[in-house]
Amino acid sequence: MIIESLDIRNFGKLSDFKATFDDGFNLIEGAAESGKTTLAAFIVYMLYGFPEEKNGFSERMHRTPWDGVGVSGSMTFSANGVRYRVERASETTERGWRDTYALYNLSTGLPEQGAVSPGERFLGVTRESFADTAFLCDIHRGGVAKEKTADAIENILFSGDERLSSERASRVLREAARALFSSEGASGAVSVLEKERDLLKEELSLATERERLHFEREEELFLTRKKIGEAEIEVEKFSRLETNYYNAMMIEDYDRLHTLEDASEGRVAAIRDQESRYRAAEFLPDRSYISALLDAKSETMSAKREEEEAEVQHASLPEGRAVVSADDLALVEYVDNASGEGKLRRDADVALKRERWMLSLSFLCAALALASAFGLIRTLLKGGPTPLFGALFVLALGGFVLLLVEGLRVRRRLFELYIVCGALKKEDFYLSLQRASEARLRMSQASAEKERSALRLSRAKERRALADKMLAEVLSRWGITLDTEETEEQVSEIVLRAEEYLSEHERLCAEHRAAEAEVVALRQKLGGQNEIAVRARVAPDDRKRYRNQNVKDLRRGVELYTERLKALRVTERELSTALASEEKGESLAAIAERILALDGRIALLREQAEAIYEACIAVEGGAERLRAEVSPRLSLNACRFLYEMTDGKYSDVAVGDDFSVSFDEGDGEKTVAYLSHSTEDLAYYALRLSLLDLMYKETPPVCLDGCTARQDDERALSFLRAIRTVVEEGKQCFFFASAAREGALVRRVFSSYRHVKMPE
Numbered sequence: 002m003i004i005e006s007l008d009i010r011n012f013g014k015l016s017d018f019k020a021t022f023d024d025g026f027n028l029i030e031g032a033a034e035s036g037k038t039t040l041a042a043f044i045v046y047m048l049y050g051f052p053e054e055k056n057g058f059s060e061r062m063h064r065t066p067w068d069g070v071g072v073s074g075s076m077t078f079s080a081n082g083v084r085y086r087v088e089r090a091s092e093t094t095e096r097g098w099r100d101t102y103a104l105y106n107l108s109t110g111l112p113e114q115g116a117v118s119p120g121e122r123f124l125g126v127t128r129e130s131f132a133d134t135a136f137l138c139d140i141h142r143g144g145v146a147k148e149k150t151a152d153a154i155e156n157i158l159f160s161g162d163e164r165l166s167s168e169r170a171s172r173v174l175r176e177a178a179r180a181l182f183s184s185e186g187a188s189g190a191v192s193v194l195e196k197e198r199d200l201l202k203e204e205l206s207l208a209t210e211r212e213r214l215h216f217e218r219e220e221e222l223f224l225t226r227k228k229i230g231e232a233e234i235e236v237e238k239f240s241r242l243e244t245n246y247y248n249a250m251m252i253e254d255y256d257r258l259h260t261l262e263d264a265s266e267g268r269v270a271a272i273r274d275q276e277s278r279y280r281a282a283e284f285l286p287d288r289s290y291i292s293a294l295l296d297a298k299s300e301t302m303s304a305k306r307e308e309e310e311a312e313v314q315h316a317s318l319p320e321g322r323a324v325v326s327a328d329d330l331a332l333v334e335y336v337d338n339a340s341g342e343g344k345l346r347r348d349a350d351v352a353l354k355r356e357r358w359m360l361s362l363s364f365l366c367a368a369l370a371l372a373s374a375f376g377l378i379r380t381l382l383k384g385g386p387t388p389l390f391g392a393l394f395v396l397a398l399g400g401f402v403l404l405l406v407e408g409l410r411v412r413r414r415l416f417e418l419y420i421v422c423g424a425l426k427k428e429d430f431y432l433s434l435q436r437a438s439e440a441r442l443r444m445s446q447a448s449a450e451k452e453r454s455a456l457r458l459s460r461a462k463e464r465r466a467l468a469d470k471m472l473a474e475v476l477s478r479w480g481i482t483l484d485t486e487e488t489e490e491q492v493s494e495i496v497l498r499a500e501e502y503l504s505e506h507e508r509l510c511a512e513h514r515a516a517e518a519e520v521v522a523l524r525q526k527l528g529g530q531n532e533i534a535v536r537a538r539v540a541p542d543d544r545k546r547y548r549n550q551n552v553k554d555l556r557r558g559v560e561l562y563t564e565r566l567k568a569l570r571v572t573e574r575e576l577s578t579a580l581a582s583e584e585k586g587e588s589l590a591a592i593a594e595r596i597l598a599l600d601g602r603i604a605l606l607r608e609q610a611e612a613i614y615e616a617c618i619a620v621e622g623g624a625e626r627l628r629a630e631v632s633p634r635l636s637l638n639a640c641r642f643l644y645e646m647t648d649g650k651y652s653d654v655a656v657g658d659d660f661s662v663s664f665d666e667g668d669g670e671k672t673v674a675y676l677s678h679s680t681e682d683l684a685y686y687a688l689r690l691s692l693l694d695l696m697y698k699e700t701p702p703v704c705l706d707g708c709t710a711r712q713d714d715e716r717a718l719s720f721l722r723a724i725r726t727v728v729e730e731g732k733q734c735f736f737f738a739s740a741a742r743e744g745a746l747v748r749r750v751f752s753s754y755r756h757v758k759m760p761e
Contacts, residue, residue: 002080002123002699003733004044009074012046013039013064015760022735023755025728028747029737031759037737039064040759041704044735045136047076047087048120049128050100061091061098080123080699083108087119125698134689135701137708191603198599215580222576225569232566239558242547246555248538249547255532258523261516268513275509279502281480286499290478294499297472298492304461304468305488311458321448329440332422336437339421346434352415353427359408363401370397638691639684645723646683648715679711683720690727703727706737714746721750 009018015036020029031037042064051061065072071092078085084107091100104113120131276285322330336342373394380390419425422433473483476495484491539547643651676684686708693701705724709717721736728734728751738744747754 002078002701004702004735005077005079005084007040007043007047007074007076009040009043011066011070012043012072012074013066015039015043016066018760020757021755022733022757024733026724026747026751026754027733027735027757028744028754029735029757029759030744031739032761033739035739035759035761037739037759038706041136041138041706041735041737043074044076044702044704045128045132046072047074047089048124048131049118050089050102051091052128065091065093077107078119080119085113085119123699124701126696126701130696131701134692134696136704136706137686137689138704138706194599194603198596198603201596201599218576218580222573222580225573225576229566229569229573232562232569235562236559236566239555239562242550243552243555243559245539245547246550246552248535249544251527251530251535252539252544253548254523254527255535258520258527261520261523265513265516265520268509268516272506272509272513275502275505279498282478284478284480286479286502288503290475291496291499291503294472294475294492294496297468297475298489298496301465301468301472301488304465308458308461308465311454311461315451315454315458318451318454319447320451321444324443324447325440329436332433332437333440333444335421335423336434339418342434342438345418345421346431349415349418349427349430352411352418356408356411356415359404359411363404363408366397366401366404370394370401373397634695638694639687642687642690642723642726643684645726646687646716646719647680648719651680651684679713679716682708682711683716686720687723690723693732700732702733702735704735704737707739709738709743709746714742717743717746718750721746725750 003024004022006021007019009015013036014034018036018040020040029037029040042060046064051059051064054061061072071090073088073090073092075086075088078087086105086107088103088105089101091098093099102118104119105111106113118128121127124131126134279285325333336345339345373390377390377394415427416425419427419430422430422437424430424433469483469485469488472488472492476483476492479495479499481491481495690703693703703724709720712720724734724736736743736747738747
């Protein structure tokens, strides 16, 4: 088999990936996690599909893309000189996974359907055998599966190894022997015939029993039909009593209906009479009227309380002049007569300022007069001229006198201002002015509070008037005049009267509605019935007797006898069917003749079984002699591959019947477990390669995934040289590599090959 190309639409992490291959060596190179192992798994999927589902994480789940899309793709290959294309798809549905498979013959263009996968059809091995031999991977370290590999070898059509044909022949003989006799002697053709003979002998004794059973069934059928008649009578009796009961109850319903219909006008008249007693000016109160009345009453009472509180508060507030003492009031009047506190304070400040200036200038003039007098005296003592000092002394003295007089006038003005406030000192004067201002402020605040109180009182009166008006309007709707003196008592009485009317009215209306609803229900219940016919079914004298019956007992009696009748009829059908299906047995002579014929066939089969056992012993003896020829053949091929893989270091290995590999270096035979891990891997790779020619009908493609990961450069080169030998023998190889080292080694070994780069 040669794989020509792959078209992966969705498989694992690969999507829309295509690749074309040579019929020799193919290098598939890519970084880690680029999908190389996925590509190798896709080849197995195309050949065999997914394995059976097992518990846990399955191969199908591992290869299904994470985005939930299905797995699909195709592969083109050639086998036996014919080109084929296999297409597979796997998608999930509401009922689980759905797998589709198609194989097309590209030479004819026609599909070739079948239950056998391409791997089993063209290669002749199962999925497990393919993965155990032609699919070399470092994760498969160790030997091959003994039973599966042996079965695969036996299934090959005579590949030149006589052991295969002898085992096949022995198996066919054993199966033929088992067809005659089972291992326990309880089945097989002979045993079946013996059982058939025993059954015929028993049939003689069963004939009399069948005849007796026939008469018993006829008698039981007669008694069953008699019981069916009795049960039908009872069912009819209880059904008639039940029907009379329901007719009597229906007549009572008619009587009740007529009574309610006759009383309907009286109920309506009572409602209208009650409404006329409470109607005023064509108005009748309702719940909303009571709510409006209570709201208006609440507003009126609230407005009344607010008015009373405003009147009390207004009366309790003093006038503006009453909040200060008589002395403070007199002080305020004196200040007002003197043009107010501000004018007095400004005049006092001006006078004090002038007084300070006069005093300072008078001191200056006095000092100048003293200085000029001292100079005049000194000049006189020295006998010098004195007019200048004399004039200066006179001027200074005159100025002092004038300033002194003016200062006295200013002082008198200050005392006049102080006297207005009744003070003699500056501090008392200013304190009096502050007291007058505070008194004036208190009077102003009291007057303002009095005015605000008057405004609140006015608004409260307006609210009271508006509330009384609204309440009067609500009362007038029912023809009632508002009593402003007894508002609360009046409204309470009116509300009580309205509640009385509404309670009585609702009671009467509820009774009327209930009666009308009962009338409607009775009419619906009695709809489709003819009253005259119903009354005619039950005589008046019998109505009370039928009405007093226990309907549950009647219903139970009908159900009991109906169930009994059903069971009896089932029994009748079974007995009739059994009698109709009875067949007369064969005569004694016919049975005896059949027994003699079976005895002759049993004797003939026993002679055949003895001949088969003798042939099986002969074939198995030949198989034992030929069995030893497979291991030497495998050992020879394994030695050839391992010799090349290890550069001639290991050339003598042996493969046992259980496919175990061992070697001998002069100190006794040892298993390959004594070798290094890398050499042990090479030993089992050599074993798998040696199995290819022995197991497969068609040369399989060889997949090498990570086989050189444990090898150094020299061993890897030797391994690739051995693979070159496999390629030269006509086998297609796929070498999956993730490092640049493998690519360089491939170029050193192979002169030409197909290089496929995996997507990044």
